[in-house]
Amino acid sequence: MPSSNPLPPKENALFKRILKSYEHKQYKNGLKFAKQILTNAKFQEHGETLAMKGLTLNCLGRKEEAYEHVRRGLRNDLKSHVCWHVYGLLQRSDKKYDEAIKCYRNALKWEKDNIQILRDLSLLQIQMRDLEGYRDTRYQLLMLRPIQRASWIGYAMSFHLLEDFKNALSILDTFLDQQQRLNIIDYEHSELVLYQNQVIQESGDLKQALKHLEKMSDQIVDRLTFKENLGNLHLRLENWNKAADIYEELIQRNPENTIYYKKLIEAKRLTKEADIVDFYMKYNEKFPRAMPPKRLPLNYATGEQFRILLDKYMRKALSKGVPPLFVDLRSLYKDPKKIQLIEELVLSYIESLKKVSKYCETDVGPKEPASAILWVYYYLAQHYDYLKQFEKALEYIETAIEHTPTLIELFVTKGRIFKHAGNPIEAYQCLDEAQAMDTADRYINSKCAKYMLRANLIKEAEDTCAKFTREGVSAMENLNEMQCMWFQTECALAYQRLGKFGDALKKCHEIDRHFSEIIEDQFDFHTYCMRKMTLRSYVGLLRLEDVLRGHPFYFKAAKCAIEVYLHLFDSPLKDENAEQELNTENLAPSELKKLKNKQRKAKKKAEQENAQAREAQVKRDQHHKSRQQGDVEADAPQLDELIPDKLARVDDPLEQAIKFLEPLQSLARDRMETHLMAFEVYYRKRKILLMLQSIKRAHQVEPSHPKLHSCLIRFLQVFNENQRNFDPAVLEVITSETKSLLSTKDAKKLNKEFLDSRKGSLKAALEGAIATYQLDNKLQKEALGLVMDIDHNKYTDVDIEICTEIYKNLRNGKLGACAQSQLDAFVAQCRKRYPHAEAFQPPQEIKAQPQTNHVTTEQDSN
Template identity: 70%
Template structure:
């Protein structure tokens, strides 16, 4: 590379050796050569050498020194593209992509045709989705390297991602025309043709896409994908005979894939239910070992035909002992008549198997008896059946019968735990999962399931101990699970800590999940050059699109919702400094209370000592890591993230701003979930941002105008506007007035609430929000509001554990003012309805499950 400040031959040779050492990761040697140049009094301030020394130091983990040398080098030679490029590489290693892009652009001012800088710039632009800039950079690369395949593909892809399909196709066709003609087509050429077809398909020209595939069919090596696309295109173009031919071929290849059956029904234009059932029956004879032709007709068959088909299906599954048989059939439970049919058959099986060992008493002389395990699997199915129907006592009766029949089957213990979970007793559920785990300690699935149930019972230490059986030795299970990005565990931990009131710990887990998503987004950086080189272009485009919507994933939503709820709570009730309070109150404490306080302080000190020991251990590991970097064993390509300290997180100075950081990805990627907009309203209501409140309500109203939570938000917003009408800006008032008709229907808050209560008087969930607003608008109506939610005898259609827990939570949170008597009465009523649910019992009556292997820690239990 020509330098703006050239070195004499001897020093220039040393500089080239520095570059070679950097490329070969021989960092110590690189530093030696840099020292030789810089020790010469004439070149002590040579910019490019200083910059390369800084880059080498960065690779050894000495980041502060690295920045110092690179900036010094840049100051000494501002016109050097090498110095700017190195500074960009340094910024890129710290994930400061915007800053790195600026550095590369400055480098290109002094060396506009530098291939390496242009490539690095293009990678950052696609990473940051600067698609216009990416297109321009790829054009420059194409002009400089027109013979390279990646130059053409990258330029075409830039237009594709921008939605300019015509330009993308013109570039691809020009490139393919230049390719050498012949019969030796490889897999990469095949992938390029499939990518070209993808662009045509997305442009909307389906006929052209079909003709393109038929033309190049011989050169496409991925025959499965080829046939699937041909079938889809013919189906969309209503060429049903051709589509049928392709889907029949695909079905012969894989008769287990249900998608092919649905597509074949569509291509044969079958509409009547009896025709569809007959279609499956014919295929069932054609593929006797395949499951879909036996299972799928149950979705369409009705009456006696359904009874016959489900009878055969159930018998086959129960005879073989298929554990997920109920899960397989659960989708038909949306039809009440089908549920009744299944129940009648199962009860018939139970009686017949007990008396004659067969599925029907009419078959007493037909063939041999069923296996002894058949009765066990009938009990197992019935237990799940009644659990699904919320008939807990019957479910427990059948699962107990199954356990008496075979007390060593793990699935029975898991199901019994699940029944208790659905009945509202996480402690008993945890106990049965622990029993299941004890039967097979080498089963990772049961181990994970047991840990999850323990977390639901707020038993964090025990859950960590259980998980430690499958984590790396020498590292704490919690730390290793974080390294492995085990997000279900971290989310459940966050929710458990939230229930226990340990808000700092809860936020730590939420932030860890957020960091996992950031890491996944950053990990795509490695694929930008790899996919272009390997020509896996269709998969690459799908990867880019997946990364764009990654934070819409349920894992992120769950963690973000937890974090937002915690930050909202911390805004209302900030964490106080316990030591200050204790110093103020210590003089007034009785001796017994003082003793308790001292014990608590000792525990806190012990915990702090343990945490400091863990921090010291972590520091030792970091030191070892840096030492390894210095020896050149590890490449320093990731920035050091700030340590997540629960105490600091719980005492955030701006909890609402922190909540917004979790909210923004949901507003972009989870717009179809009303919870997103309701959470947004809560945040902006506390910040008193009128237009943002209005925006959240409009979005929520569009999704589900009758949502109970939305109703309470509307009433509170109405009241807020009434109280602050005079202080609002004229422009804002005009905007609000224009939206009032849709949101409030020109009614005041009392009218709005009264109408809502009258309209949804059969729903406890809706009445709860209406009653809360009744008290909110007029505290004198407390008894009326309480009467609406505490009297639940045959009054509402949705009286279940979830809605009753929400009512109890509102009563305890003071949404109806002080009402201790009503809380007790409500809990008593719920206890009659839900005898197993622990939320409606007094704390002293709750029996916590005890692990078979780990002594329980009472500090882990919630007081509720």
């Protein structure tokens, strides 16, 4: 690169060697050459050498020195594109992309046609989704390097991402015309043609897309994708016969693909259920070993035909011993008639198998294997568990275990039944038995750890996972490195239940950082995909990254964090030292001595934990540094350490909650919980318009949700209390926007209307009862009367979750102070209905958290 402050030949040769050392990751050599230049009195303030020394130091992890040298070099040579470029690289390594873009733009002022700077700028622009800037930068690169394929593709893609399909196609056509003259047809060219076809399809011109696909048929190497696109286009253009021919070919190629069958049904325009069943029967004869033609007709068949087909399907699976049979058939349980037929059929199997070892007493032929009845018991246990008939489910799973006490799946299912019945301790013990039978099975190990966390046994879960994590590192730390988010989410929820809010927030922030890292990781693909021509996958990646925080893993972590921050706002943690000072004033000398001993022990323990944490941090830093030795640029900056106590004592819990909430509001708008959580945050901030916005969005998702009523009542309370203080414009907005939401602005009347319209719902009764008490605490008796009686089939939606929530609200005073006799009466009803649920057991009957229990079983000699 030409310098704005050129060096003499000898020093210039050394400077080139610095660049070469940097490119080859020989950083110590680079520092040695830089020192040789900077020790010369004439060049000790040479800007570009100082900048390159700084960049090299950054790669060795010496970040402060790096910034000092680069800034010093920049001050000495503000017109050097090298100094600005290096400063941009430094900012980029710290993920300060906006600052890095400014540095690159300054570098281009002094060297506007520098290819490397333009490339680096374009990478940052696509990373930050500055699509207009990306388009302009790619145009400059195309003008400078019109021969390179990446220049054309990058410029075309910039228009595609901006949805300017006309210009994108024009550029691709021009480039492909040049390629065809060279007669180059390979996989990369094929991918480019398919990408071009994707752009045409997204532009909406389906006829042109079909014409293009047929024209370019000979140049497409990926024949499967070609056929699938061709069939899909014919289907969308309603060329039914051609679409049917193509999907028949695809089924011939892969008869296990369920999508092909569904597309073929659409192409044949079969709408009657009987016709669809006949269609599958035909293909069942044609492909007797394929599963879809056997399973899919069960979705459409009814009555006796359904019974015959199901009988045939289940017999084969039960004789073969297919564990996921219930999971396979679970989608049929949407229809109550089919549930009844399934139950009758499976129960008949048991009777016949017990008597004659056949599925039906009239069957001719050999007897079924001895394991057949085991799999029938196993199926029935899952069947009754799904129907929430837990006693029957347990009865059948116990019978299955008696039959074959060495089958791991039986203990997993037994644990699942206890989990659904509300007893996480029993559930965990069953999984622990299963895990003890096969300690080398990672799936069972993970499942057992998950159930331990559900039972709030965090240390035991960590020890269980440690069997499969890296040695020499704590399991918790290794799982964090591996971005094992299911474990961290369950950990956060366990800490939340235990009241360890700082630890819960630490796990939530760790998950949030994982998502940030995943977004950063796409940086590696911007050049790779353009070079390897995997353009369709690349566009898919960019679109996925744009909605990444809508993923269920993030949603669960964010929900947990928001709930914890709301709790910390409502009930801030007390300062322990201040509280202890107040308490010691009134203590007797002997009690004071005991307290001081206790405090001393606690302090010693905390110091030991801090020392261990520091030691672990040193190891991490060393590992981090060793990794950096081999990187062109240093890894991400060292993030602040997540200290649980500091997280739990944050000054602005609502602002922290909003940081987790904002991604959900844009990416999880279709989930009711998003808007209910938003309301809770803004209700505490007393932001009336944002409260209304949350209510309106929630109403669009699910207008009949019971908790929405609670939000409306509290909104009306805030509005009526502060109506005089609102700006006239705000009042006008509220009045116009609430017309469709509220039949009246009288909260009591609104609550009465809600309760009258939802008499059969216990969930609605709970929200109405809470609102009744909030609006007038003299009506506590009426409020309690709505939720205290669950025994007389008054409500149709009674389940463990809602009963647990009612019990929680009775205890925390949401329905006023309740007498112990009232609580006992409600718990007795719940215990009668849900005998296994831990929430309704008397304190003395709740088992203490058990030690890991390993049960050994003798191998069945048969």
